[in-house]
Amino acid sequence: MIGATALGIALVVTAMPELGMLAVGAIAAALVAGAFGGDAVVQVVSFVVVSTALIAVVRPIANRHRSQRPQHATGIDALKGKQAVVLERVDASGGRIKLAGEVWSARALDHGSTYEAGQEVDVVDIEGATAIVM
Template sequence: MEIDAWLWWLIGATALGIALVVTAMPELGMLAVGAIGAAVVNGLFGGGAVAQVVVFAVISTAGIAVVRPIANRHRAQRPQLATGVDALKGRQAVVLERVDASGGRIKLAGEVWSARALDTDRAYEVGQEVDVVDIEGATAIVM
């Protein structure tokens, strides 16, 4: 019993799909799509071996050429929505207890935080507004 070429292409596409899931390499997904294209050329249009390989190569290369730059651009972007302590950096707070290089208390985003001054020579008095420049553990660094 002889297996048709389109079935071999689908078996290859399945293997590439499994490898994609295991390795998370999007290039393998593009190769799998190319293999499906080659299976379609053989199964529906009766294309020969050369046509199948050409379709596989063209679809795979085009997919990689289009998807890779998009994936790199998305990987390089920072998240647009800051969460956790990153969302608190740059916000303003109100001093509740005098803040200097050794410590103090501020009200930040509705919560009371321990704080210390970024500049060791500077002190902030009660009621004064300060900017949060960093968070170290549970302490806000302010200026």
């Protein structure tokens, strides 16, 4: 149980989920010792088996979930592809648009393009606090 506690503290400090799986293995070894009176060899074997099984099963599932993109875009990713209304003329040097209810500085993606007030434009990208439109 002391080992499980030490691994649990290390898990909280480092945020490495593998340490949590090792802590569960240490708890299994403590249960074997307490419930069945297992000697040191049985405790070590139970620790290794449980820890290895958890790492082999849980880690690939966690990696698969970590690599998936969230289904709901948030922040500036949610603004890309949205339509906006030009408030002040937008060209390659700048302008203003109304995007998602807020006023944004904007510039045209194409250097030769200009958009007049009242036109609808599509937001292609966000660079800092400036929307790139076309």
